[in-house]
Amino acid sequence: MNIDAFWIILTGALVAICCSLLGxxxxxxxxxxxxxxxxxxxLPGIVLAxxxxxxxxxxxxxxxxxxxxxxxxxxxxxxxxxxxxxADASIGVTFTWLFALGIILxxxxxxxxxxxxxxxxxxxxxxxxxxLWLTQSGLNLGPRTVWILGGVxxxxxxxxxxxxxxxxxxxxxxxxxxxxxxxxxxxxxxxMGAVSLTTVAAFESxxxxxxxxxxxxxxxxxxxxxxxxxxxxxLSAVAGIIASAAGYYxxxxxxxxxxxxxxxxxxxxxxxxxxxSPSHGLLSxxxxxxxxxxx
Amino acid sequence: MxxxxxxxxxxxxxxxxxxxxxxxxxxxxxxxxxxTVLRKRALxxxxxxxxxLPGVCLAxxLTGEKNPLVLLLGSFLTGWLSLVxxxxxxxHSRIKEDTAIGLVLSVFFGIGILLLTAIQHSGNxxxxxLDKFLFGSAAALVGQDLITFGAVAVLLLLSVLLLYKEFKLxxxxxxxxxxxxxxxxxLELLLTTLTVLAVVVGIQSVGVVLMSAMLxxxxxxxxxxxxxxxxxxxxxAAMSAFCGAAGAYVSFTAPAMPTGPWIVMLLSLLAIFSxxxxxxxxxxxxxxxxxxxxxxxxxxxxxxxxxxxxxxxEEFGHSYSRQQIMERRKLPLLRMQGGLKALCRQNLxxxxxxxxxxxxxxxxxxxxxxxxxxxxxxxxxxxxxxASDHVHEDAESIEHVLTPELEKRxxxxxxxxxxxxxxxxxPQQP
Numbered sequence: 001m002n003i004d005a006f007w008i009i010l011t012g013a014l015v016a017i018c019c020s021l022l023g024x025x026x027x028x029x030x031x032x033x034x035x036x037x038x039x040x041x042x043l044p045g046i047v048l049a050x051x052x053x054x055x056x057x058x059x060x061x062x063x064x065x066x067x068x069x070x071x072x073x074x075x076x077x078x079x080x081x082x083x084x085x086x087a088d089a090s091i092g093v094t095f096t097w098l099f100a101l102g103i104i105l106x107x108x109x110x111x112x113x114x115x116x117x118x119x120x121x122x123x124x125x126x127x128x129x130x131x132l133w134l135t136q137s138g139l140n141l142g143p144r145t146v147w148i149l150g151g152v153x154x155x156x157x158x159x160x161x162x163x164x165x166x167x168x169x170x171x172x173x174x175x176x177x178x179x180x181x182x183x184x185x186x187x188x189x190x191x192m193g194a195v196s197l198t199t200v201a202a203f204e205s206x207x208x209x210x211x212x213x214x215x216x217x218x219x220x221x222x223x224x225x226x227x228x229x230x231x232x233x234x235l236s237a238v239a240g241i242i243a244s245a246a247g248y249y250x251x252x253x254x255x256x257x258x259x260x261x262x263x264x265x266x267x268x269x270x271x272x273x274x275x276x277s278p279s280h281g282l283l284s285x286x287x288x289x290x291x292x293x294x295x
Numbered sequence: 296m297x298x299x300x301x302x303x304x305x306x307x308x309x310x311x312x313x314x315x316x317x318x319x320x321x322x323x324x325x326x327x328x329x330x331t332v333l334r335k336r337a338l339x340x341x342x343x344x345x346x347x348l349p350g351v352c353l354a355x356x357l358t359g360e361k362n363p364l365v366l367l368l369g370s371f372l373t374g375w376l377s378l379v380x381x382x383x384x385x386x387h388s389r390i391k392e393d394t395a396i397g398l399v400l401s402v403f404f405g406i407g408i409l410l411l412t413a414i415q416h417s418g419n420x421x422x423x424x425l426d427k428f429l430f431g432s433a434a435a436l437v438g439q440d441l442i443t444f445g446a447v448a449v450l451l452l453l454s455v456l457l458l459y460k461e462f463k464l465x466x467x468x469x470x471x472x473x474x475x476x477x478x479x480x481x482l483e484l485l486l487t488t489l490t491v492l493a494v495v496v497g498i499q500s501v502g503v504v505l506m507s508a509m510l511x512x513x514x515x516x517x518x519x520x521x522x523x524x525x526x527x528x529x530x531x532a533a534m535s536a537f538c539g540a541a542g543a544y545v546s547f548t549a550p551a552m553p554t555g556p557w558i559v560m561l562l563s564l565l566a567i568f569s570x571x572x573x574x575x576x577x578x579x580x581x582x583x584x585x586x587x588x589x590x591x592x593x594x595x596x597x598x599x600x601x602x603x604x605x606x607x608x609e610e611f612g613h614s615y616s617r618q619q620i621m622e623r624r625k626l627p628l629l630r631m632q633g634g635l636k637a638l639c640r641q642n643l644x645x646x647x648x649x650x651x652x653x654x655x656x657x658x659x660x661x662x663x664x665x666x667x668x669x670x671x672x673x674x675x676x677x678x679x680x681x682a683s684d685h686v687h688e689d690a691e692s693i694e695h696v697l698t699p700e701l702e703k704r705x706x707x708x709x710x711x712x713x714x715x716x717x718x719x720x721x722p723q724q725p
Contacts, residue, residue, distance in 0.1 A: 083570040086335060086337070088338045097559065255417070256411075260407070274388055281388075
């Protein structure tokens with residue numbers, strides 16, 4: 001394994017862990033599509049941050065996109081709760097609107113913004129090793145993206161381990177959580193803020209689609225394998241890491257996009273769990289149903 | 296103004312293609328979108344849109360050329376397959392629908408990207424333009440596309456017209472549709488197929504991400520203006536067609552502007568306008584209604600308080616200062632002020648130097664409210680066995696709602712009572 005491959009797989013694995021940890025909470029809250037919506041809706045935030053800072057300055061982009069992500073969830077909630085638009089329609093209306101806004105902004109400021117929509121949709125993880133972080137003394141610290149994603153991962157791990165109980169309760173039993181004095185709204189927006197942050201940190205290297213794939217795929221796979229949230233978090237992180245490593249070699253073999261290949265591997269992982277899971281798989285369900293069918 | 300005329304005259308063939316294409320596409324996807332939104336499957340369109348890509352790539356890899364019909368066929372097949380898989384996952388495991396949609400969407404799209412990049416890197420020169428399916432380019436529409444769009448639009452409209460009643464039934468009452476023996480599975484499949492068809496065709500002009508807006512946004516907006524399906528479909532199609540033309544106009548005046556995103560932008564603004572301003576269902580209309588009801592409650596409460604104050608003195612013409620009213624019943628000062636003014640205007644209360652007093656008309660109105668309050672208290676104690684010291688709160692809210700018909704029924708039921716559970720007199724109908 002050469003050094004470039006190492007960096008690419010490491011980046012993929014970091015994104016995979018971040019996304020799949022958050023994804024577990026998203027799919028348990030039946031909000032998988034909100035993750036999809038956020039990953040598209042951050043586009044205008046990135047463009048605006050780009051315009052204000054004039055460069056791909058990481059922190060302004062992170063802030064701009066995180067704001068837009070939270071604004072997107074706020075709009076979805078607003079249309080759904082206040083204006084009585086059905087939940088899925090309000091997701092659909094909101095993120096397409098923001099995405100369209102992003103593309104229009106890109107075309108208006110075409111000369112000033114070095115962005116296009118394909119980099120937002122599917123990024124290019126293969127370029128990660130090119131953007132190195134060199135200290136002033138010339139010391140090579142490895143790719144910049146790895147450091148950013150590592151930072152986000154640390155923040156996420158802290159967030160989830162410190163507030164595991166709050167996240168757990170508000171996801172499974174919002175009524176009980178509210179009864180013991182937890183603000184469901186606060187935790188909802190904190191979770192959404194974390195989703196936006198992860199999306200932005202990941203988008204440049206892997207693109208919106210891989211973010212969605214990693215947020216939904218590994219957690220869904222883990223959901224079919226276990227009933228315990230802690231195990232589910234662990235399993236989905238492992239599934240994500242395997243997918244990013246296997247995806248890299250698949251892409252190498254087919255000479256195609258790494259992000260696309262990782263999504264494809266995620267699909268295969270899910271398919272395996274869907275059919276062979278010992279507790280919730282197709283085969284075991286059929287076996288459980290058999291006696292009833294015969295009797 | 297000149298540009299508008301130039302645009303409307305459509306003398307330029309390219310303008311003609313783009314405009315008519317956008318209108319056809321927008322209107323036909325809006326029609327199908329109405330059904331997907333009503334069946335609460337709005338985001339399914341998003342999945343289909345993403346799932347089209349691997350089909351396009353596979354079709355190209357197998358045939359090695361960019362025959363539009365073959366590509367359409369390929370995209371249609373994978374788009375359709377994605378829906379079947381979503382249904383299979385939700386039916387045969389404990390995965391919920393939103394997760395299944397997200398999973399299928401991203402995995403199909405990922406495979407599509409993998410294939411597309413593999414094709415691009417393979418050095419086949421004919422591949423350029425395949426990514427039209429990714430981002431769409433309405434500006435690149437040509438006469439050939441127009442014929443395809445037109446054919447699909449006619450097909451969609453015809454099927455919806457012919458099977459209007461059946462589609463309506465499966466959208467609103469699946470169980471009933473099954474009971475009367477409609478081939479529900481078949482109809483669902485047909486509706487799904489029509490959706491896929493609309494997406495596959497539309498994607499070439501607005502791109503993968505924005506395609507779902509073409510289905511969802513006009514339908515969600517139109518839902519706010521009407522309760523009738525036929526009208527809703529018509530409004531959605533009209534809105535979309537208008538935005539399609541307007542989007543084409545924007546990119547005509549400023550060629551750097553992309554048509555698709557502008558269509559979606561305009562549609563979204565129209566939708567947000569509808570969410571807020573639509574009569575009856577809109578946010579504003581509902582807010583105003585709420586405020587009107589609240590004000591009416593305040594007014595009735597003021598009248599009631601004046602009446603109760605008078606009742607203790609057995610003299611209803613007496614004036615009371617605001618202070619005295621507030622002592623008897625705590626009311627928010629600001630709202631009370633507005634309420635008193637409104638009551639004055641309605642001639643239910645008159646103002647003099649000592650304060651506010653009920654007029655004759657005001658006393659009658661106050662009597663009505665107090666009467667309802669006490670009738671309800673009596674009803675709760677007699678029929679629902681609620682303790683008499685627990686009934687006041689409930690009566691406080693229901694007194695503003697009871698209609699004259701209900702009042703009559705209550706009276707009959709309680710056998711024309713004269714006193715309430717607290718032994719106070721129930722004022723008789725004036």
